[in-house]
Amino acid sequence: MNELNPSGWRPSTGEIGTVDVPPTFTGNRALQLEEPLIFEIGSVDQCGVDLPDADDEVLPGLPLRAAPVDLPGLSEPEAVRHYTRLSRQNYAIDLGLFPLGSCTMKHNPRLNEKVARLPGFADVHPLQPQQTVQGALKAMNELAHWLITLTGMHGVAMTPKAGAHGELCGLLCIRAALEARGDLREVILVPESAHGTNPATAAFAGFRVENIPATAEGRVDLAALTARLGPDVAGVMITNPNTCGLFECDMKAISDAVHVAGGYVYCDGANFNAIVGRVRPGDLGVDAMHINLHKTFSTPHGGGGPGSGPVVLSEALAPFGPLPFSARQADGSVRLVEEENAAEEGHSQAFGRMCAFHGQMGMYTRALAYILSHGADGLRQVSGDAVLNANYVLRSLDDVLDAPFGAAGPCMHEALFSDDGFAEGFSTLDLAKGLIDEGFHPMTVYFPLVVHGAMLVEPTETESKAALDQFIGAMRSLAQRAKAGDPALKSAPHMAPRRRLDETLAARKPKLVWREA
Secondary structure, three states, X not given: OEOOEOOXXXXXXXXXXXXXXXXXXXXXXXXXXXXXXXXXXXXXXXXXXXXXXXXXXXXXXXXXXXXXXXXXXXXXXXXXXXXXXXXXXXXXXXXXXXXXXXXXXXXXXXXXXXXXXOOOOOOOOOOOOHHHOHHHHHHHHHHXXXXXXHXXXXXXXOOOOOHHHHXXXXXXXXXXXXXXXXXXXXXXXXXXXXXXXXXHHHHHOOXXXXXXXXXXXXXXXXXXXXXXXXXXXXEEEEEOOOOOOOOOOXXXXXXXXXXXXXXXXXXXXXXXXXXXXXXXXXXXXXXXXXXXHHXXXXXXXXOOOOOOOOEEEOOOOHHHOOEOEEEEOOOOOEEEEOHHHOHHHOOOOOOOEOOOOOOOHHHHHHHHHHHHHHHXXXXXXXXXXXXXXXXXXXXXXXXXXXXXXXXXXXXXXXXXXXXXXXXXXXXXXXXXXXXXXXXXXXXXXXXXXXXXXXXXXXXXXXXXXXXXXXXXXXXXXXXXXXXXXXXXXXOOOOOOOOOOXXXXXXXXXXXXXXXXX
């Protein structure tokens, strides 16, 4: 045991970082396998399956391809090996702690996956007659009930596909409510400590965005917000807990002031993981809040694919929520309320639809399985453990890393650091790249924007103390190297499949098409 290694775990004693390692003939480094592009492996004149030559009679009347399809031909073993080798170059929650936590990669219990694959969930079709999918509709309705109960709200729109989609849904509800009373307000106030998508969503919804400053403690400046309220303010978009990792202690006062001024309160629920089972946003005066099922309730992140961001609504906004939604009938059945029956269900003021059908069934079943397997007491423990782990990281590192809001009290489920105190020329980027050599994916960097050189660490509730200690040890070592100006850190990573890349150039000018040299 030592200062960098309080738990006594034993780091590797290999000398790859201290001696020159000769290159290998294959380009491989033991089990770290070099893998070319699939176009460089296969050949366009080969095929992994033996097929008879086609003649003109196979597809009578249809045009035949005049040139090769230019897709590589691989055998089955070659194809399997290619994608398996690529997968080994990805970091995963099944490999170790992920410092971005629920924001990007939270543990997904296998029970959830098993439930989502059950017949009747996995193969349900959105155009089936409702009487043939009563089990799926009841599962949707049960999840909706839990979300309303956990948040203390009045209704929920289940169809939004992701967090930003949910933000748009909430703002469209606010716009519809304002239009219904003939009040054409056009300003949305967004605090500096809110999530970055909030102002973009407000602008997309047609509002004009104005910023509200944060205090030196990283929370919303209540005086500045109340001073700006007026007849042109439609509402405020506030993230609570906020992006600085802190709970907004003045949340109820903010809501009361906005309501008195005639506006509505939208809460970004991306950080609900820190307070689920302990705080009900409805009790704080929130009118609309999206819930990232992939964060708080452990469904997989879509990566552009299946996501889910249900929006819970207050009594004032629920009548304007989008269609469709599920409604339980007197006989115990569940039906979808859509355009043709919205009026009879008292929902004639719905602003429209957020998507073609009813949402993402796989996300619903995973989230419901997570909720039911934990129960109310288990969900309360989830938030408690997430906050405990983040505070353990914060207090284990605040003597070697600057914690800009460390004096503001305990953090929530995210610990925030900066690169203040690093040697001249060293930055957050250098520490993040060094973390790759230590076997970890870097944390969120340079966000929130209110902190220069920000490093936002979110360990989540499923990490053990031993796992946290290993990560803390790596961070302490890298922080000391950055402060000492270790030149090797400037060129990290040294042991990854690729060295330091220009991510900005890659994002601005990606090479999406392969051409043979």
